[in-house]
Amino acid sequence: MNKVLFLLIFLCIQVVFAQQVTVLDIETHEPIENVTIYNYDHSKTALTDFDGKVDLTVFESEERIIFRHLSYQLRKSTREQIHRHGDHLFLVMKAEELDEVVMSVSKWEQQKKDIPNKIAIIDARDIAFVSPQTSADLLQNSGKVFVQKSQLGGGSPMIRGFATNRLLLSVDGVRMNNAIFRGGNLQSVISIDPYSVKSTEIIFGPGSVIYGSDAIGGVMNFYTKKAEFSNSDSLSFSGNASYRFASANLENTLHVDVNLGKKKWAFLTSASYNNFDDMKMGSHGPDSYLRKEYVSTVNGKDVLVPNNNTKVQNPTGYNQFNLMQKIAYKPNNTWQYDLGLHYSETSDYARYDRLIRPNSAGDGLRSAEWYYGPQKWFMGNLQMNKRGKGIFYDGLKITTAYQHFEESRNDRGFQDVIRYSTEEKVDALSTNIDFENKKIGNLRLYYGGEYIFNKVGSMGSQENVETNEISASASRYPDGSTWQTLAGYVHGEYKAKPNFTLLSGLRYSHVWIDAVFDKTYYPFPFDDANLNNGALTGSLGFSWFPKADLQVTFNGSTGFRAPNIDDVGKIFDSEPGAVVVPNPDLEPEYAYNVELGVQKNFNDKVVLKSAAFYTYLVDALVRRDYLFNGEEEIIYNGEMSNVQAIQNAANAFVYGFEFGAEAFLTDNFSVESNLTFTEGIEEEDNGTESPGRHVSPTFGDLHLIYKNQRLKTDLFVNYNGEVSFYDLATSERSKEYIYASDADGNPYSPSWYTLNLRSQYEISNALKVSLNLENFTDQRYRSYSSGVSAPGINLIIGLAYRF
Template sequence: MKWRWMALCLLYVQGAGAQVQGKSQEQQALMVDTSILLHSATVVGRRNEAATDLPYQIELIDAAAQRRVQSLTTADVLADLSGVYVQKSQLGGGSPVVRGFEANRVLLVVDGVRMNNAIYRNGHLQNAITVDPNVLERTEVIYGAGALAYGSDAIGGVIHFRTREPEFRPDGGLTGYATGNFASAANAVNLSTGLEYGRGKWAGLTSVSLNRFGDLRAGANRPDNYGDFGLRPNYVVGDEVVINEHPALQVGSGYEQYNLLQKLRFRPSDGLELSANFQYSTTGNVPRYDALTETRDGQLRWARWDYGPQTRLLGSLRLDDRRATQLYDLASYVVSYQFVEEDRIQRRLGDPTEEASLVDVASWNAQVDYTKGLNPMVRLRYGLDLRHERVDATAHPAEEPTRYPSRGSGLAGGGLYADLSRELGNWQLRGGLRYGYQRLTATFGADDPVEWPRAYLEGIVNPSAALTAALGTQYRRAGHGLRLLIAQGFRAPNVDDFAKFREQSGRIQVPNPELRPERSTTLEAAFSRFEGSLRYEATVYATLLEDAIIRRDGALPDGSPFFLSHGDTLFVDTNVNAERAWIYGFDLAAVWSFAPGWELRPEAHWLRGRRRQEAPDGTRLTLPQDHIPPAYGRVGLRYAAGPWETNLRLDFQLRKQLEDYAVNSISGTATSGYVFDIVGSADNPELTPYGTGTPGWWTVNLYGTYRYSDRLSVYLKGENLLDRFYQPFASGIAAPGIDVGIGARWTW
């Protein structure tokens, strides 16, 4: 960790996500904690707007619901959101899939500050765990293209982590909390404590937490035809392959994580509030489990494959001004600094050389948001944001190539938006425009293992711009609602798309200065009933993705399709805008309060994806899109009476056939017949039993909460009670077997 950044970040400390004042107890009670948001006045999103004012599908999970199911990582929190599918390559991670989009096509936000940075890749992305789950007030998902408010990356949706805010205390005093949890499947321990303090004009919150995970045990109830699939028969110690006496124990999956949060709020005068927020998260080494189990010629390939300590540091400052002027009724100003350290440490079995790829990303962001009521029925929202990021990459030993340009790379950009809403009786009409611009830079070194052309040594540039729009309408009457939306999204290429260098298997990836943004258009419609004993919402959607970025055979600036390096001939790859895809699906969610204290909650999600992919003879074929999970859902039964609350939940996933997996490459012609190679695609077909695709599965889970007093609550859970073995779609690690957990929370 570069400790100098911590000192610098203290100068920038922020209070992103300040609570909207005056939120009534009635509004808080309308929150639906672990379901599609059927109806709620809860504030969500970048501008802290009432959810009912947004023409988007929204889902949230609040802190109370998170504690009931004892989510020990932020990835677990996301998995407990009904509409989010989570892929895991290792225990220390979790890559959310939102409406068939994953990684850099889903925008992560914490307290109003974007987490996506210049190196977020298009494969499985495990960065979500760097947010401390113990301090979350709630997690919000805004589904669909969110470019209007957020700009680049919000194609599938926006995941907004909102941490707890300290409360003002006119009478002074201190309050605090301490929590502890244990879960048996990984012998996981979570400890967290926080202290809240303040007076009438200022408030503060300090929180620290520790998560420790041992090796994860998979389920023992296995289908007969699985053979050794998903078992860990052996593992490496030093350079010795050791027999695993308990093959269901996934040796090499445990890790540790440490978190610190400091928040301050200050009200210098009526209508003016300054908030500060400092967050620090770091891990021990996080084993890349799917790589550690990889074999070649029947032998384990890696003696070590770790993500080195994964560190994220955030500091920012927010000013909320509610003193109305001719320009605005409410103004919010946010400046933030974020530092991310991402290291990879690898050693092949039998090779004494340990390779390390070290990457640091420093991000500066500023955003301004204004809201103005033009009359009682019309409201205008407008603003801008600016962004600057710097990527520094090194490698050890020195002769190893750096993952990103050795002389530095980065991006700078910004955007302007305007958003207008009008009330028309029971109807609301809302729409807006955003213009975004970005400039990528990359400079390679003369001492790199590859002899770059002069233009690469002097620095290459990639500018891109996008104009996007959104238009939605809502109708509410007699407890029923109708919602229609068309929204555009875009993703400007980042450094990982533009300038990642990786010499592998006789090929080398080189930049494409002509790379353009990916663009999407989403249509969706929803019908809901939000009053009465039976509430429900049905949503259908379709997204067209154009100019999608994929890797293809490329050429150097002089037109050569290969490059000579140290006597080797390396064929050239490059990223290009060459794909068109469409994804469509539906979501169903309901809550039936059929008796006092009883609720039934069924939810289901189905989606499909197809794309146009070019064969070697130039024919464009329609083939499956990647990152599309099989149909999945849950049915929950909840009962609450007195101090007790119990939840019985059945989670399920249907089968995904192998022919529905994305194709990695195509060979052959229309005359000779095409051959489709799916190995190596983001769907990870090699991580399926005997190449049959992802089998369906279901689990039974039971949760209980006992409120012993106003200060003490005890939580119990039993997940996967039948100890079934299963491995979620595209995941590189098996899910936990039977997992018995106990937790407690004490407040004072």
Template sequence: MTNLTTSRTRSFHVAGLLVCGSVLCGAAKLSGQDDPRKDAPEAEVPRSATRDENQTEKRPPSTRDRTVITATRSPLNPLDVPRGTTTYDAENLRELRQVRTLPEALKEAPGISVQRTGHAQGSPKIRGMTGYYTLLLVDGIRINTSIWRSGNVEYWNTIDPWAIDRMELVRGPGSLLYGSDAISGTGQVFARGPLDYVDGDDRVRTRTGLMVRMASAENSFSERAESRGRAGRLGWHAGVTYRDYGHMVAGSSIGELPYTGYHDFDVDAKVAWDLEDWRLTVGFQHVNPEGGPRTHSTVFAKPWRGTTVGSDFLRDIDQQRDMLYVRGETRFSDALRAEFTVSGQRFEESENRVRSNSRRRITEAEVDQLGVQARFALDLAKGSTLSFGVEGWFEGVDSSFREFNPDGSLRSTRLRGAVADDAAYDRVGLYAQLEQDLGERWHLIVGGRGEYTEADADQVDPDGTNGWLPVHRSWRSLVGSVSLRYDASENLRFFGNVHQGFRTPNLADLTRLDVALSGDLEIPSTTLDPERFLTFELGSKYDDGLRRAAITGFFRQGKDLIDRLPTGRIVDGNTEVTKANVNSGYWTGFEFEAATALDFVTVDGTTLDSFEVYAFGDFVSGIMDGIDPADARRIRARKLPPPSGQLGMRWVEPRAQRLTAEFFARAALNVDASEYNAAEIRNTERIPPDGSPSWVTYNVRTRYRISDALSLALSVENITNTDYRIFDSGLNEPGTNVMFTLSATF
């Protein structure tokens, strides 16, 4: 395996260097030519994109040329969405910010803290919650499965950020439209697709893209090649991405972090056929991050501010996600639109762990998911639209556990892995939502959802001696939601929302048998019921094309919350815990963002309208009932991130808008050790026992479009080489990180 990996890595690096050389040699020629796309019709922008990824960003960056779909399942201008939202297009992700992974694409969004257990694992905390309290979609298809955990998860890393046209993040509940798990936020990515169909245009049109990215502190080299095309009614897209990471380098006092490298190989494709009355789409994705270490639990971890070093000799995680779907879109009449989707996904995960006794444990899980969706939108009258649909998600889960002696011989096996083997988890949901104009200024959105969930797991007890019975459970959930928006003027909106939400216990809740946190051993809990949430939101948005601002405040109450309880037993040095519906609590907070062009500032007779100053920040607080015998007081919600924010200035060269430059500072406050709950006190491998310090980083980035076909991006993050750690992470963030990206389109 090592030789094969080394050979494949070397071949991709050689290919990347050849691409760099050929592209740079042709740069002068390309810069002197006309845009190779100028003869193509404007409608070639992908149907899922808001604009072409090579279109230069206008200043100031008003949201008026964008749309948000995830919040209501219908396209709306962000100003008109009665929710806190963030959107990114391909240009922002790939060139301007040079993002490495999908979770890190969200680190500059208000209300989000991106935790990293390891270099290959990232989990966004949205409004103070993460894991299965957040929902992730790709082209409307659920990535969440029944093995997602309550805490930090690695599954957001199974999306290639270079393979998407647009990303949307909606903060707050989404159970009405998407069912269980959509409690604190919903993220959706729209995969890259073919060039759009233009009626009457039967030409064969193609567009090829090449990308190379290098980063110093990540010790990384990444490359991508893709091609998009159209021949009359038939369109296609295909892309391949490879990333290789060596040992990461943290800030000045820590330096190189050994045992942090991994590699990632991804493939994506999409075919679209535009008929007279139908649009048929077939999409495919293969994502395969391999060898991602959880360094914090190993002897290779470096202590920081009192954190403890793990005892494992090795702990790697391999992941693979394969998705194939077929979608049909049509209009049955001028008033009725419909979309039908059948999808299949396979998720594979394997953990290779060598404990301090030199015994190797290999734990594997495989989830096969079938999805069926039917969605409709009916225009009842002017200003009135009814959206409704039905969807089903059906999962089969297999798992295994093997332990080997130090000499490689098989020591033992179990009848199951971290979750129950030979298990099934199915859910069917129906929803309806009415969008109604109440005159010219008032707008109402109201709806409801019913969902039925069933869990079956025969192999819960790993050896038949623990008394854990098979699981045969079912639950019914019914929720409603209402949103009211007031248009105070053309540029100003006020809104208020009341959302019910629910999260049904999954197989990770009911049947998990594995180590959690830094030293808890979680055992099955087969009698759980759904968690219930009620969220209130108030907010306002403003956008006049030169200035924009938004603020949203929320209060979320949770009942019948599932939490871990110590059983009083110590097993192999770990504290045994089980789960129960024993908790309740609330979260409250706000997010804000604001930006303004400096059109009101004049220097030597020149107006600085090509400059923009922006800021955003967030705060979330949560109080939970004390259910831990070691800490019975009402306590701070577990793993709650501290307040954070960003302040920056951006400049776009005003004439041709080819050059963009930006300076910004990111910061987060400290978490005092006196605020830790019992679980955080025990989690000494990740959380400094004397408190998590505040931090600030200074950063600069620039992008220069040499021609309409070639661009260069250069960024320097953490200029002062500060040592810092995102709260609850398993390792420190990179030190001074110089990033370079070369993008070419032919």
């Protein structure tokens, strides 16, 4: 009996005096593992576990303890102080973390400091603080990517003078670019739910060695949240719920995700719903942006109706929902299986820039209706990872994915009874096998192969809105056409010296196109398109630290884009009075790029980053005038239209400079800034030159940030430079209706700025509230090439709860 009593007393003493502390990131509140804890003479030490927990019983109550981690600032405290704060200790990320890990360059973890490419990382703490409306806004808010919008339901990134199908978009390593990604602005990025994204990595410049066709200007890789396992035998349960309201378009967004974890199984379910009303623009800016009238159908007849509030862009509203299901299985320490299911669907949404086009007489509007049908995206992605020693590898990753895309276009002219519609569906299958080999001394090899198959379904129809009679019409693409590619690559990282890393890679890709043209509606002078192209791309670069606080990087790389079904086979009205027709005689375009970067760290107080780049594009696929059966004009949708086609008709060069700065004034105050300058010229075969279409204006931002343990605020300015009439691409000059007019009456894109404030306060460890005020001087502006005006003064309220 005495022994039992003694044991109980001993256990009670242990419970009373033991102190388990949790070490967390101050911004994300995620646990930090492998934090080293020690006293001043290093006679006592401890280490946090996977959950950031550690027992500090070995230390005295008032003894000074040091907490150290490579990625975080040093922190000193005592057991008593930590206990008064609920046994939680928060660490602050270092000013410039050189040991940051990136995935996008090789598909395996690499130290960012060893990579010669410029890479921007938008991590979980950035996403949580910014709380973007869409994934397009997530990219734009980074300050490093320019985003164009033709309508509220959109967002087309521009990187280093390239856009749309010359940029590659991927989710969890699976490319979203499909056979009908077009050269015009597109909005596929909004299918990605920003609330499901864990981090985003943006590679600037060609990424064709790893990603193949389309990766000319850059790669945007979205990594979504993973299902988390339990660290014990019991079931773990956690989740997040959030709400966001924005006044400029009366946004209401709801999100919830729930994670269930066992030691070998884990499940994550995520759902988001967005409802957006019509966007309201600002009060101070060009009057030409105002929506003075719109088309309404009254008693079956189209009439022009005065807009009661000319700052409201009617119609721009839409809604969207996103679902994600993750299932993870880890039978042992060697293998792990991850299944990801994604689904996104929008409502119908108007293409606003087409609805503000004037008619040929200039006394009304050209279109009564122009809207996209629901944009749908489904992806099922199964990934198998093996860690361990194989004969030729240390890591094996097999990824198989199926994607289904749906989109449609619907337009009807003012007082026209016929609504023309096209509907497209793409089924995409892909298989990737990737190896990592770390066996050869200071050389790490990454190699693998890829196969992708796309099949395009396309239908056309026309409906008489008075009689509701529907009949078939020409489709946008050849129905049943296919696009496929087979590729192999090898990529090496060689640590020549501790301060000098060399990276190089090669890839060979082969692309096939098979399309049969339907001559029912147009007498095509050809029956089919059968393209068979190969491309060899490579890269060579280095990362060098001549001093511990100075980094110099250099990278030379090539990229390519093979023609796809959109280039070869589409029929559509590119602009008023012009129609694009198929052209089966196309070849890939190639890009040659060099980049030099310098980064200097001044005592972890000031960090300066700069990069200069030059890209030369050969055999550029561009839209130019064309002869169709010897004719310069044909009838399209009842209108005589000038004939154009995609052709290898130009070369182009783009160059620019990117600058970033971070200054840490005190432990609480910091300053951040970004500036991007880009110039680009297209050279025609006849020797004439014109400005590049997707070259963004000079843009930048400046942030003054304050943060402590509970509060973070960001007062910042966004700036965009002017694009004069003479710097507008030729194709943009004809779109007077989306631009302001200069003193000579010519269209141009004015410069603009906005003043903004973001703030986030942590009421408790579980509950956060955010209050943002965007564009509080109520500027009226449109980003370059955008058909919809940006929001005016915009109050954003957000709540986030972690359970």
